Amino acid sequence: MAKKRIGGRSAQLKMGETIAIMFIFFVLLIIGAVFYMNLQRTTTTREIAEAYELRAVELSQTISFLPEAQCTDSNVVRASCFDLYKLIGLSKVAETPAGLDLYSREFGTTTIKLLKMYPGESEWVLYDNQKEEFTAAPVSHIPIMLYNATSDKYYFGVLEITTYN
Amino acid sequence: MTKKLACPWRHSRKAQAESQLNWIFILIVGAVILAFFTLIVVKQRGAAEAKFAGKVSQQLNTILVGAKVASGSVQIIPTPDVSIRFTCNDYYIGPASQRLGNRVMFAPEFIEGNKLITWTLDWNVPFKSTSFLYLTSPFVRYYIVGRDVTDPAAMSLFDSVPNQLNKRLISLSDFELVRDDGDKNLRFIFVDLGRESFDIPAALEDVDLSGLIVDTEGHRVRFLVRSVDALISSGPYYTYTENEVMYGAFFSDNEEMYSCIMERAYNRLNMVSRVLLEKFNIMAPDYESTSCEGLYRDNPELSRMIIATESYHPDYSEVGSLKSELREKNQLAQLRSCPLLY
Numbered sequence: 001m002a003k004k005r006i007g008g009r010s011a012q013l014k015m016g017e018t019i020a021i022m023f024i025f026f027v028l029l030i031i032g033a034v035f036y037m038n039l040q041r042t043t044t045t046r047e048i049a050e051a052y053e054l055r056a057v058e059l060s061q062t063i064s065f066l067p068e069a070q071c072t073d074s075n076v077v078r079a080s081c082f083d084l085y086k087l088i089g090l091s092k093v094a095e096t097p098a099g100l101d102l103y104s105r106e107f108g109t110t111t112i113k114l115l116k117m118y119p120g121e122s123e124w125v126l127y128d129n130q131k132e133e134f135t136a137a138p139v140s141h142i143p144i145m146l147y148n149a150t151s152d153k154y155y156f157g158v159l160e161i162t163t164y165n
Numbered sequence: 166m167t168k169k170l171a172c173p174w175r176h177s178r179k180a181q182a183e184s185q186l187n188w189i190f191i192l193i194v195g196a197v198i199l200a201f202f203t204l205i206v207v208k209q210r211g212a213a214e215a216k217f218a219g220k221v222s223q224q225l226n227t228i229l230v231g232a233k234v235a236s237g238s239v240q241i242i243p244t245p246d247v248s249i250r251f252t253c254n255d256y257y258i259g260p261a262s263q264r265l266g267n268r269v270m271f272a273p274e275f276i277e278g279n280k281l282i283t284w285t286l287d288w289n290v291p292f293k294s295t296s297f298l299y300l301t302s303p304f305v306r307y308y309i310v311g312r313d314v315t316d317p318a319a320m321s322l323f324d325s326v327p328n329q330l331n332k333r334l335i336s337l338s339d340f341e342l343v344r345d346d347g348d349k350n351l352r353f354i355f356v357d358l359g360r361e362s363f364d365i366p367a368a369l370e371d372v373d374l375s376g377l378i379v380d381t382e383g384h385r386v387r388f389l390v391r392s393v394d395a396l397i398s399s400g401p402y403y404t405y406t407e408n409e410v411m412y413g414a415f416f417s418d419n420e421e422m423y424s425c426i427m428e429r430a431y432n433r434l435n436m437v438s439r440v441l442l443e444k445f446n447i448m449a450p451d452y453e454s455t456s457c458e459g460l461y462r463d464n465p466e467l468s469r470m471i472i473a474t475e476s477y478h479p480d481y482s483e484v485g486s487l488k489s490e491l492r493e494k495n496q497l498a499q500l501r502s503c504p505l506l507y
Contacts, residue, residue: 015187022194058230065233067293068440072507074495075293089443093436102436105266149444149504150451 048165049138056140056161062106063126063159064144066090071147084146084155087114091126104129113160116146131164138163218259221245225256225281226263229270232283233296239327241303242281249276251300253425269430271413272300274422277349280304284327286409290470290484291492292441292507294434297409299416306348307332307415310340310355318381319356325408326415344368350375353389353396354415357381362397363389370394375418379411386411388420403427404481406488428477435474441507442467448504457503464506466491 063069064082068090071081091114093099109131116122139162146155221244228242250257251272255264269288284299307326311319313336323334331348337358343351343366351374355363363376376389376396385404389396400420405411410427417423445461452458466487473483495506 015190018187018191018194025198061230065296067295067437070293072293073505074499075287075289075291075507077293083444085444085447086440088447089440092443093439099436099439102267102432105264150448152504 052138052163052165053140055163056138057142059107059110059112059161059163060140060142060159063112068093078147080145081147081154082144082157084116084148084157085150087126087146088124091124094127100129103127109134109164111160111162113162114146115158115160116155117158118156134164136165138165215260217245218247218261221247222256222258222261222263225249225258228281229268229283229298229300232285233268233298234285236285236287236296238285239329240283241329242283244279244281246279247277250274251276251422253422253429267295267429267433268298269295269413269426269433270298270300271416271423271426273302273305273350273352273416273418275350276300276302276305278302278304282327282329284412286412288407288409288430288434290407290434291488291495292437294437295430297413297430299412301330301416302349303329303331304349305331306346306351308340308343308351308353309334310337310353310358311335312337312358314339316356318379322354322356322379322381322415326412341366345372349373350418352376352415352418354379355389361387362395364395365391377414379414384411386414388414388418388423390420400424404478406481406485424477431474431477431479435471438467438470438474442471445506452503455503456501457498460494460498460501460503460506466494 064080068086069082070086071078071083094103107127107129109129110127111125111130112127114124114126139160142159142161144157144159146157147153148155225244232238232240232242247258251270251274253265255262256272280303282301282303286297286299287293288295288297307330309319309323309332311334314320314334316336319334323332326332335343337355340353340363345368351369351372353363353374353376355376356379358378361378365374374391374396378387378389378398380386380402383402383404384406385402387402388399390399391397403414403423405414410430413427413430414423417426442464445464445467449458449462452461469483470487470491473480473487491506498505
């Protein structure tokens with residue numbers, strides 16, 4: 001009888017041992033998974049932030065290639081030049097429902113401002129389509145050259161691009 | 166004695182049962198662990214594929230934005246061996262998609278292979294309204310079919326599209342003899358043949374093919390789709406006022422997609438006209454009582470252009486005549502030393 005009890009106990013012990021090993025294994029696995037997920041989350045957050053920064057640069061590129069913004073002489077584009085009056089015209093057209101509809105496909109939920117820095121200071125909102133709810137709104141400033149077609153003069157300006165996260 | 170003999174036997178059976186139970190337990194736990202890791206591998210593989218597709222589509226987006234910059238340029242871009250599906254508003258690489266926004270991009274519905282050919286042209290009506298980007302692959306073969314190989318219209322079309330394309334100029338009689346050379350896709354461009362359908366050559370029964378009728382006299386195109394054994398016309402005739410628009414039909418193999426993209430192009434033209442009209446109205450007060458007066462304030466040509474392109478399809482004849490009028494006015498501005506209209 002005593003032998004029998006000892007045999008049963010040893011099997012129970014073996015089973016308990018296996019369960020304990022399994023338990024420790026799964027605990028380690030969960031700790032590893034949590035650590036990996038946290039690492040992934042940090043990487044993803046960083047990538048999202050980078051993507052928004054890239055978006056601002058992409059937007060400034062998009063604007064610079066818009067025929068509505070470029071300086072031209074008989075369709076020959078002047079490099080790195082923005083036509084001041086075209087941009088002011090764009091700001092008026094982008095306010096209309098049709099304009100907002102068209103440009104929202106290009107610029108999405110952003111606010112783009114044109115700041116004339118020198119000579120004199122002026123400001124125009126080229127496009128404004130804010131997100132109703134956003135967690136952050138990083139602002140990028142891109143220096144540009146503005147051309148005044150009537151005075152044939154160049155001004156310094158800045159494109160202020162706010163992207164809503 | 167009997168009792169003494171029975172006890173070890175019973176004891177050994179119980180031990181055996183416990184040992185078996187232990188093994189079953191280990192097997193179940195092993196299977197669960199194995200299933201868990203298999204699941205992780207499968208999920209990770211899916212995620213890696215999605216990440217790869219996302220990265221490729223993002224990089225392709227950057228390339229396509231860059232390709233727009235240099236008008237008239239042709240580029241052959243090496244890509245991973247992927248299949249790209251184009252729709253009017255997006256393009257897809259596997260599960261990843263990218264919005265096209267306001268970009269005017271003409272491409273076959275599917276592009277497969279490891280190379281892309283891009284061609285960029287400005288759309289000047291007569292001022293630049295947007296850039297047209299044409300996309301295809303060396304695995305798409307274009308047959309330009311003329312009445313004969315010396316047909317001027319067919320030759321002109323053949324010469325005007327980039328040499329980097331997989332293209333051939335053939336006569337209508339040669340069309341019946343076209344063989345399957347292993348190209349993924351064949352596109353036949355029938356130039357000034359005055360016919361609405363064409364029998365598919367017997368050798369091309371199992372080949373993916375499409376077609377386009379180009380009427381260079383009437384400045385119009387019509388798409389051809391495959392029926393059982395013929396290429397038959399599909400959809401209406403589309404008028405083109407500039408060759409750039411015709412090239413759009415050349416590269417698109419889907420009539421609906423072409424129509425949708427052209428609608429976007431005319432939307433852009435309408436918007437650029439509005440911006441220019443605003444610009445000229447801002448400039449106008451500076452030129453009162455000068456020889457430049459009348460060129461800018463409420464510019465009638467631009468006002469008419471806005472009306473002509475208000476909806477799709479636009480008034481093509483009006484757009485055509487406005488192009489010449491605006492060109493003349495731009496020359497006039499140059500002669501009078503006034504700021505150019507465009």
